[in-house]
Amino acid sequence: TAGLKTTWLGRPFYYYEEVGSTNQVAKDLAEQGAPHGAAVLAEGQTSGRGRLGRGWLSPAGKGIWLSLVLRPRVAPWQLPQLSLLAAVGVASAIKEITGLEVGIKWPNDILSRGKKLCGILTEMRAEVEITQYVILGIGLNVNLDIEDFTRDLWPLATSLKLELGWEVPRLPLLQSLLYHLEGWYQIWEKEGFVPVRESWKKASVTLGRLVKVEAGNEVYEGRAIDIDGEGRLLVEGADHTLRRFTYGEVTLRI
Ligand code: BT5
Structure with missing residues (x-):
């Protein structure tokens, strides 16, 4: 020390x-x-x-x-x-x-x-x-x-x-x-x-990118737009619905 x-x-x-x-x-x-x-x-x-x-x-x-x-x-x-x-x-x-x-x-x-x-x-x-x-x-x-x-x-x-x-x-x-x-x-x-x-x-290399998020059995694709006040990832789908993820595996897409 x-x-x-x-x-x-x-x-x-x-x-x-x-x-x-x-x-x-x-x-x-x-x-x-x-x-x-x-x-x-x-x-x-x-x-x-x-x-x-x-x-x-x-x-x-x-x-x-x-x-x-x-x-x-x-x-x-x-x-x-x-x-x-x-x-x-x-x-x-x-x-x-x-x-x-x-x-x-x-x-x-x-x-x-x-x-x-x-x-x-x-x-x-x-x-x-x-x-x-x-x-x-x-x-x-x-x-x-x-x-x-x-x-x-x-x-x-x-x-x-x-x-x-x-x-x-x-x-x-x-x-x-x-x-x-x-x-x-x-x-x-x-x-x-x-x-x-x-x-x-x-x-961040995640925000602004198209991502695939795997959380549990669920797979969700969209654009990562922000993190919220709890640190959750906000992803906007093609249909403009917004999802928040507390945890999950993110794959970055081109
Ligand atoms: C992590 O998990 O990225 C968390 C790793 C934390 C390790 C530290 S070391 C000190 C402390 N004591 C512990 O026992 N753990 C913590 P995850 O996102 O699940 O990534 C794990 C995956 O990364 C593995 O399945 C491999 O594919 C890959 N991986 C394993 N060892 C790696 C390494 N040294 N460098 C890069 N990737 C690795």
Whole structure:
């Protein structure tokens, strides 16, 4: 924690050589009372998790596999805002350390040239109207080489090293990431979702595009026109009906 540029995020900081999933470790720590701001980082994960039961490739020493324990004093319906906030924070840190401009695909995939650079997994425990804790999991591909990706993943995924052509030092990137996340979190607490939403929209590669949204058994096609005050995606169909999506898989269409 010596090099941390934050006041509360990343304190305490738990560092592991290898875990199954940092989100699981963070969840266990949260259940045992870990405070708001606690962070869990691992060099490698053996069973990194994506959304909806999917996996996350996390080779040792090549990425930032990070989970944060947050205890926001907000109602559960506001929590999707937090994962959009995380995407904005990640984009800010990448820009600061590498100069790379990334795009955000709703809700919170970070892309470079259309390929996935970072994924975010938010898990929470809430009871009725009260949020107990949120685990914000961030998987950022920093120095993965082509060989690190599986054959089916490589056309869809990338790393900062592969985008930039140079090895990116992970420590300054991690420090910057925590710094920007803390900064955005404080803006969100003080001013609400509006400034976060504006910043998210600037980096969005989804808005204005024709999209296909798969949510549950449903597939809906239309133009993504905005995100609302809850972070939901607004899609306008050919018949001008408007649909809002809280979650779902978005495919961008030309
Ligand atoms: C996500 O899920 O994008 C959320 C990923 C969150 C990972 C972090 S790492 C730290 C923390 N601890 C965890 O256990 N998880 C979090 P989703 O949108 O469902 O995307 C998953 C899909 O992305 C997979 O099914 C693969 O197709 C693809 N994928 C897997 N590993 C990848 C990687 N390293 N880079 C890019 N794409 C990947």
